[in-house]
Amino acid sequence: MFTGNRSIEVREFADPAPGPGEVVVGIRASGMCGSDLHTYRAAAAAPSSDLMVQGHEPCGDIVAVGSAVPSHVANVGDRVMIHHYWGCGTCPDCRSGWPQMCSQMEPRVATLNEHGAHAEYMKLPAIQTLPLHEKLTYKAGAAIGCGTGTAWGALERLGDVGGKTLVVFGQGPVGLSTTMLATALGASVIAVDISDGRLDIATSLGAQSVVNSSQVSDLREVIRDLTGGRGADLAVETSGATPAARQALDVVANWGVICFVGIGADVFFNTKDTLRRQLTLRTSWTLSTVQQIRCAEFVVRESLPVDDLFSHSWALDDAAAAYSWFDSQSDGKGVFELPPR
Ligand SMILES: [Zn+2]
Numbered sequence: 001m002f003t004g005n006r007s008i009e010v011r012e013f014a015d016p017a018p019g020p021g022e023v024v025v026g027i028r029a030s031g032m033c034g035s036d037l038h039t040y041r042a043a044a045a046a047p048s049s050d051l052m053v054q055g056h057e058p059c060g061d062i063v064a065v066g067s068a069v070p071s072h073v074a075n076v077g078d079r080v081m082i083h084h085y086w087g088c089g090t091c092p093d094c095r096s097g098w099p100q101m102c103s104q105m106e107p108r109v110a111t112l113n114e115h116g117a118h119a120e121y122m123k124l125p126a127i128q129t130l131p132l133h134e135k136l137t138y139k140a141g142a143a144i145g146c147g148t149g150t151a152w153g154a155l156e157r158l159g160d161v162g163g164k165t166l167v168v169f170g171q172g173p174v175g176l177s178t179t180m181l182a183t184a185l186g187a188s189v190i191a192v193d194i195s196d197g198r199l200d201i202a203t204s205l206g207a208q209s210v211v212n213s214s215q216v217s218d219l220r221e222v223i224r225d226l227t228g229g230r231g232a233d234l235a236v237e238t239s240g241a242t243p244a245a246r247q248a249l250d251v252v253a254n255w256g257v258i259c260f261v262g263i264g265a266d267v268f269f270n271t272k273d274t275l276r277r278q279l280t281l282r283t284s285w286t287l288s289t290v291q292q293i294r295c296a297e298f299v300v301r302e303s304l305p306v307d308d309l310f311s312h313s314w315a316l317d318d319a320a321a322a323y324s325w326f327d328s329q330s331d332g333k334g335v336f337e338l339p340p341r
């Protein structure tokens with residue numbers, strides 16, 4: 001649990017039992033996602049007794065199935081990814097695979113109003129489990145559940161990226177995933193970050209060029225030089241930092257399309273200066289169940305090295321050290337790995 005102001009507590013809970021329509025997943029991998037840090041760094045938002053178990057990138061094996069779960073939906077022993085949101089199940093948003101946008105009830109969100117996956121077990125509706133392909137590791141399935149999946153969602157928002165130049169701002173777990181997936185989709189990626197270590201990982205995942213934005217005086221000029229004087233066709237902003245979000249507007253060419261994924265930036269633009277460039281600005285929030293399946297299939301088909309995104313693996317008891325490390329934001333991705341049960 002995040003108890004506020006970067007403090008962590010490991011607590012004991014009774015093992016959950018599945019109700020009707022539910023399953024319990026024995027967690028094998030639970031990813032650390034950049035958005036965890038917003039909660040980790042904040043003052044505790046709820047009384048200590050109401051705090052939820054953290055971790056919204058779960059992956060594991062089904063260990064118990066409740067009543068009213070058909071055998072074609074879930075069985076003990078199934079390896080599963082998890083879509084970590086659930087809603088009413090019947091409104092247009094839920095039916096289209098976006099339960100996080102449910103219009104009929106307050107969506108249930110692992111870590112926010114439901115317990116998450118930094119635990120031995122997680123209980124959830126059976127239909128929110130998705131099959132984990134035999135070629136994917138548990139930690140790859142965890143990443144596809146949010147960080148890598150969020151990158152996939154953003155690329156689907158951009159549309160056809162093949163053959164285009166794409167600037168990816170921020171090379172944390174989402175940015176690195178964007179670099180990897182977009183390269184496999186045929187884009188020429190220019191990766192931007194302020195950490196040389198992260199830029200090295202971006203190069204290994206296929207980035208055509210890398211730029212340390214803290215060491216250049218005019219990023220727009222650098223991007224122009226790298227794109228034959230035009231500017232980039234596309235940009236994805238994953239850092240959530242206001243300077244990067246504003247630069248995203250600067251580095252694209254006329255008709256450029258920008259997708260904002262990082263949380264927390266303020267983006268302003270002056271219509272007189274910007275309007276004649278015919279820009280398109282989009283936002284993207286994680287991904288749907290359908291996209292999660294599609295992302296996993298693409299990763300398998302292209303044999304993408306999702307496991308290479310992870311630089312650190314931790315045990316649950318090391319949670320305080322793990323988040324203290326992750327807070328520095330200078331390395332790859334972290335994951336809690338648990339033995340089979
Ligand atoms: Zn709904």
Ligand SMILES: [Zn+2]
Nearest residue numbers: 033035146147
């Ligand atoms: Zn996330």
